[in-house]
Structures are given as structure tokens and as C-alpha cells.
Amino acid sequence: MKPVLILLAVLAAAGCARVDEERARLCRIAVPVLEPPGTHIRIERILGIEHGVRVEYRATPETGPGRDRFAECRFALGRRNEIEAIATDRGEVPGATVYLLRRYYVETPEGAAADPGPPDR
Numbered sequence: 006m007k008p009v010l011i012l013l014a015v016l017a018a019a020g021c022a023r024v025d026e027e028r029a030r031l032c033r034i035a036v037p038v039l040e041p042p043g044t045h046i047r048i049e050r051i052l053g054i055e056h057g058v059r060v061e062y063r064a065t066p067e068t069g070p071g072r073d074r075f076a077e078c079r080f081a082l083g084r085r086n087e088i089e090a091i092a093t094d095r096g097e098v099p100g101a102t103v104y105l106l107r108r109y110y111v112e113t114p115e116g117a118a119a120d121p122g123p124p125d126r
Contacts, residue, residue, distance in 0.1 A: 024053045027086055029123070032060045032078035034116045035106055039076060039093060043067040046121040056080055062121070 029051045037046050043066065050061040057079040065071035074094050081089040088107050091098040098106075110116045 024051055024058060025085075028058050028078065028080055029060070030120065031086060031088060031111055032058050032076060032091075033122070034111045034120045035078065035088065035091060036060055036062055036076050036121060037119050038106055038110055039091075039098070040064045040074075041066060045071075048121050048124045049073070050124055054079075056082065 033048060033051075036048075037044070040046065045065045047063045047065070048060060049063055052059045052061070054077060057077060059075055059077045061073070061075045063071050064074050077092045078088050079090040079092075081087040088103060088111065090100070091103050091106075
């Protein structure tokens with residue numbers, strides 16, 4: 006009986022991890038700003054997390070080796086497509102920075118043009 010409960014719990018958790026494509030796009034747009042200018046970004050994988058998405062990517066600077074990085078974007082409750090918080094492998098992005106990033110970059114044509122795109126299939 007216990008294996009059945011474990012299987013149901015795993016299936017329920019997998020159902021919660023559905024990726025919202027619009028949220029994934031908005032988080033991808035934010036990623037290049039988190040890296041130094043000139044860094045090449047290649048999106049590796051996007052996962053659904055509670056109230057958001059996790060974007061895993063490879064950041065390769067103009068000189069030096071590439072590094073595996075991630076950004077977790079959490080979205081405001083009741084405002085489906087508004088990034089409320091961003092956490093990275095280097096720590097939490099300050100709230101004022103998230104606001105300015107959202108207001109003056111993610112929601113602009115320049116931000117949309119800089120979208121590194123979805124992971125290669």
C-alpha cells in the first residue's frame with residue numbers, strides 16, 4: 006500500500022511543476038541582465054517551481070570558461086505575469102533591482118529582443 010502512496014505523491018509533485026510559457030519567457034528575458042555585458046547565454050533547461058520558473062543556463066564570457074548558472078523567478082500572487090523576486094546561484098536579487106529590471110527592461114521591446122530563447126530541443 007505504501008508504494009502506491011509514494012507513486013501518487015510523486016505524480017502530484019510532477020503536476021505542480023508545469024512550466025508556464027509566458028513566465029518562462031519573462032524570466033529568460035531577465036537572465037542576460039544578470040550577467041556581465043558581452044556574455045553569451047545558452048538556455049539549458051526550464052523547470053516549474055512554486056509560484057514561478059527556474060531557468061538553468063550556461064553563461065560564457067567573452068574571455069574565460071563558461072559556467073552553469075540558474076535564475077529562479079517568482080511571480081506575484083494575483084498578478085500572473087509580474088516578476089516579484091529573482092534568486093540566482095549567487096544569491097537573491099534586491100527587490101528594488103527586480104522592480105527596475107521588470108519596469109524598464111523586461112517589459113520593453115529591447116528586453117524582448119534580447120530574449121536568449123527556449124532551450125534547444
